[in-house]
Amino acid sequence: MFTATLVLTALGLLLGWLLGVAAKVFAVEENPIVNEVESLLPGSQCGQCGFPGCSAAAEAMVEGTAAVNCCPPGGRALTEALAELLNVDLNSLGDAPVPQLARIEASLCTGCTKCYKACPTDAIVGATKQIHAVISKACTGCSKCKDVCPENCITLAPEPVTLNNWHWTKPEAA
Amino acid sequence: MNANADLPSPAPAGGGHRAAPYAHDRSSVERIMLQVCLALTPATLYGLYLFGLPAILTFLCIVLAAIATEALCLWLQGQSLWRLKDASALLTGWLLAMSMPPWCPWWLSASGAFFAIAIGKHLYGGIGQNVFNPAMLARVALLISFPVQMTTWVQVMPLGSDIAPGLSQSLAIFFGEQGIPDGFTGATLLGASKAAANGGASMAELASRDYSLGQSFVGNTLGSLGETSALLILLGGLWLLRARVISWHIPVSMLLSTLLLAAIFHSIDDSLYLDPWSHLTSGGIMLGAFFIATDYVTSPSTNTGKLIFGAGCGLVLFLIRTWGGFPEAVGFAVLFMNALTPLIDRSVKPRAYGRDRRGNAIKNISARKVQ
Amino acid sequence: MFGLKSIRGGVHPETKKDLTSERSILTALPLPKKLYLPLSQHAGVESRPQVQVGDKVLKGQLVARSGGSLSANLHAPTSGIIAAIEPIVAPHPSGLPAVAMVIESDGEDRWKDLPTLNDPLDLSPDELADRVEEAGIVGMGGAIFPAAVKLRQGRRFEIKTLIINGSECEPYLTCDDRLMQEQAAAIVDGARMIRHIIEAYEVVIAIEDNKPDATAALKQAAAPYGMINVINVPTHYPMGSAKQLIQAVTGKEVPAGGRSNDIGVLVHNVGTVYAIHQALRLGRPLISRIVTVTGACVKTPHNVEALLGTPVRDLIQACGGLTAHPARLLMGGPMMGQIIPSIDSPVIKGTTGVLALNQREVNEHLPAPCIRCGRCVDACPMGLVPLEMAKHSGADDFDQAQDFGLRDCILCGSCAYVCPSHIPLVQYFEYAKGELRERRNNESKQEYTKRLMDQRNERVEREKAAKAAAKKAKKRASRKTKSPAESES
């Protein structure tokens, strides 16, 4: 009995010491995963995910409270990158929201420049008293312009299908 | 009709919007399946002739049970019964029947066919989705579950000969009311060689005494229902090669690797190891090489992959035949390589145009002008 | 002298070329009332209209100018009035709208003044390339890549072999075959000009061996010029694909991701060569092309010389009309052509053929599950694994699909042609490639917007700082001397 206790204690102490030393000797600095996630996100702080800004969304994703496909501007590519990083099964996700583009209804625009100032990516062009237009190449669909527009002349819609971005759909499985 | 016909084309049978090509050769799945069945016919007829009425009953029972199981599975999954017409169930049943002992009771035949189609194929989603060869899976499952019945080999008693059982006796055997009389059975060459190896008898002696190579080749010997005639199977296989239904890679590499291994070991000690030609002409190796290992679904899709697959089959076959506990090993060998097929498919790819074997772009001396 | 090497894989579809190969090209088609010229009928960006609605134009007059470095000019195919510049249904399977110029012909078909030209072979290569660009010539084999861009790229390399592609491997199509038979001298002349432009060492005109007449005609036309070799290549789809043809003629492979230039080869289609001849020798811009109108549903199949913008309906009418409702109406060959959304779709620069096929010819069936027979692997001329590519594309696992060769796929359709399960493999690849393109665009957009945002943040910071500084300065100033204006307010 005594030997048994002694042996086990000794063994435990020895192994514990070994591990302690190993933990010291082989200690490594690690980049917190939240930072890694945040660096992947678009960073436009658009809030389409429902979180106040990208870093909040990154935290939520790491905690698992936000789905990895909740970022419409990032699209499918971002979703896959995040799923890989956070080890999420892609098939378990539902349909991702579609990225949107802002469009200004020219006939209603008064050229107040409010949207122009609100746009986080400078995607709206036009000067005071002139009709504004959206450069769709730079628009993330964050809807900030829509929120400030006094004339309600900004609408958000998915990118239209044109000859340039059309492609064949997936064939129906046999 | 003139050109005012307001267009565009109504979708033909292939469904509406569909990308190119808008041309197709005349091949189809059922055509392939039926070609394989056709190639099996000579060996089958000969086997049925050799083993008589009970064998015919066994054969019909397995094939019909396979088709019935297929129909049941399709119905359970709510799919169209028209899918039966791809003849894949017919072929699976047929191949299973070929590799079964000739006189099987109905329950053995039917459960084998059910296992092949339901577990081997439809559990995985039906045609094209299975990972193991269904016929061999059923054969191996039966062999392990019912070792006695699955290794009861009847003597050759051709239709119309005096010793052939009549209809009533055949039915009795088929329905299991009467066992197979002791005098009717014997041992196959492979079985005998296994026993001999355990008992310490010499292989050369065995081969020359009871079994002639010529008979083995023609098939006038005892064994599985359709496996006895290496010659007729070989003919069927060659026809399939000619019809481009199968490629030469798997049969050649499988037969060659077995032959080589057998030759090497036979030359080391001919009293311990069976000679290579007996290996090649007995058991299911011919059927395996031409009809079973070449099953599209469960073998690799590239030529190099096929060579590896065939060689692996030959190796495992020889290992089990020589040192393993089972005298016949085609099923195990093919199934083992089936399990490796996804890995082979992943790692062996053809060399793509403009790339080297490892998939990097080939380097060519640039023709850019020095400005 | 050429180590003719066979190409990998490929298929041998029924050629059906005898429907049209023995009949000469119909040239004098009735002038269509309206011509529809889409502004984008070349690879690259849309061209910009140079005329306005209501303007009168002459045949051959420039109506739209190249819209960028990768684009092409567009000329009026006949004289008339610009009736509209508006979206029409594009000759494209999607049926989406594309902006087109509608020209109402005045029936006179009056040419603009054509310049009198010196012998092009006396001019500098750069000047000739400019003229090719001016004439709006693009790859006429269906690739529609601006020819001048290709020529200029070629000039930057040491081109050993200029291959004139007369293989025409697509079934049914005979437009190149007929052109070679009827215009052999012009093609040889065009080939000499291209050789002059890119300073190639030698010219090889490669023709599939099922076109003996074209071969003979070209051999005769090329006989006086030592540098031009006319050779036969095996009849084997897709021999006409540039990569495969280069392999067959030179034995070399174009490195993955590279261009034929990299190995000192340049390939031009015979149709392009003919158009270049027309432009450089006669000063005529590209306003018409040879189109094969064929298929079991066409009454008398023919090759026709069609003005760009002619509705397909007119071409079929010229060939006797339809005899039955076609199962598929295509632009291009059956292997790589595309369905068109309407019989009124116009002929564009890349239209090699108009096919009205019946169900027997198309032989489409509902797809069945893949049985992994590997026929597609054997048929793939690029050495890929189509069945795995399709399976992974179907599961949206594009990385794996790339791994099995999706990025090298040339969409030739050999795999789908032989598939016993009738799986639309090419459509899987089109889908996957489209998705990947979308993803790439998305990624670059994200990078772009990120950069924009950083710039903006910086600017806002700067403005804030500037404002703060200004405020400070103002405060300091106001503390020192109170201006009268300020005290008043």
Next chain:
Amino acid sequence: MDYLLLFISTVLVNNIVLVKFLGLCPLMGVSNNLSAAFGMGLATTFVLTLSALASWIIEHLLLVPLNIEFLRILSFILIIAAVVQFTEAVVRKTSPLLHKNLGVFLPLITTNCAVLGVALLNIREQYSLIQSLVFGMGSALGFCLVMIIFAGLRERIALANVPATFAGTPVSLVTAGLLSLVFMGFSGMI
């Protein structure tokens, strides 16, 4: 030759997973994709070999001399856990890439019954030190082999259109059973 036979027999004939049915948890858990299965196999190979060695030493230098064999299971678990933790620390430092691949699997191995099983089997079969080592390595390679084969099969099955009733774990279990059936072909060899 004896060692070779022992090795082959442990890899194929008496495969630890398919014949002895040990280590089924990782077989089901981490065979969804090939690289994960490979990582798990590699980690297990490493740990199994080391722990077979360590447990033999403990058994013969500590437990037997002190006559406290009843502590076998307890001390073995202790040893295995320590070896696993130690391996993880080393791997993390020396090869971040390998750690990224093995990362999650290492702690999992602690509770892998195959590891403890092999250590105990070594004692039961009264293997010598070298035999234990060979047995441990053979088992580990057998495990690795089955993991890789199974992962390959599962990747294919994942793309198959398995009936909803059987999709996921059921079809994997059936496949494992069938694979075990196939490995029975090697029985009687040694």
